[in-house]
Amino acid sequence: MDGQLIAFTGLAAGLVAMPGADFTVVVRNALVSRRAGLACALGITAGLLVHTALAVAGLAAVLAAVPALFRALQLLGGAYVLYLGLRTLRALRRPSAALADEAASGGRPLRQGFLTNALNPKASLTFLSVLPQFVPAGSPAMPRTLLLALIVVVLALLWFHAVALLVDRLGRWLRGPRAARVVEGVTGGALTVLGAVLLLEPVLAA
Known part of the structure; x- marks a missing residue:
């Protein structure tokens, strides 16, 4: 592995591990069950695959060139995260068993x-913005990207x-009715809070 790949792997690891909505959603589902946590983690990876595919294809440049489209997607994403948060808070009124059954049902996680x-x-x-920085000059861009x-x-x-696996293991002490x-x-x-921030950011930037 060359130096650039090592540097990129470290940078990518930091970006992936950065706490945010992805991390919070995985934790929430993993506390319901290991299966729900792993399914949620797989869903996040699939979403990330979409982003990397867009970057490789250059389609992400369209988002940068069309601010209205970028803001619309920001609002949509913020609204969804806000919906998940409010839905979670509202579900606290239900019995614990019903909450777990709802969160783990079907392909929801x-x-x-x-x-x-x-x-x-x-x-x-x-x-x-990051991927092109690690493509050596003169080498074919597509295979490297x-x-x-x-x-x-x-x-x-x-x-x-x-x-998901770590939270599931720790969840043995956190799944009591009160702790849950x-x-x-x-x-x-x-x-x-994350959803509200994501919604307000494009509005304040407009």
């Missing part, structure tokens, strides 16, 4: 993870699955 990540246009722009994108996806797959409601309240509040 997978869908939550995918939409939380895929609806964040900043991810596409981040990779669009695909390799860099693959590194990002693999790191995300490993990181979020590790988070406290954790749900904290994650719901965090998602609500």
Whole structure:
């Protein structure tokens, strides 16, 4: 592995592990069950795959060139994260068993993870700006960019699955009725705040 790949892997690991809506959604689902946490982690990785594919194809440049489209996606993503937060807080009124059944039902964790990540246009722009910096001058851009994108996806797959497994193990002490409601309240509040920030950012920037 050359020096540039080592540097990129370190940078990508930092970007992937940065706490945010993705991390919070994985934690929330992993506290419901290991299966829900892993499904959510897989959904986030799939969403990240969309962003890296857009960056490789150059389509992310369209978001940078069309501010209205970028802001619309920001608002949509913020609204979804806010919805998840408010929905989590509202669900605290229900019995704990009903809450767990609802969160783990069907493909909901997978869908939550995918939409939380895929609806964040900043991810596409981040990779669009970062990937070209690690393509050596004179070398074919496409194969190298695909390799860099693959590194990002693999790191995300490993990181979020590790988070889900760790939270699931710690969750044995956090899944009591009282503790579970406290954790749900904290994650719901965090998602609500993150969603509000994501919604306000494009409005204040306009």
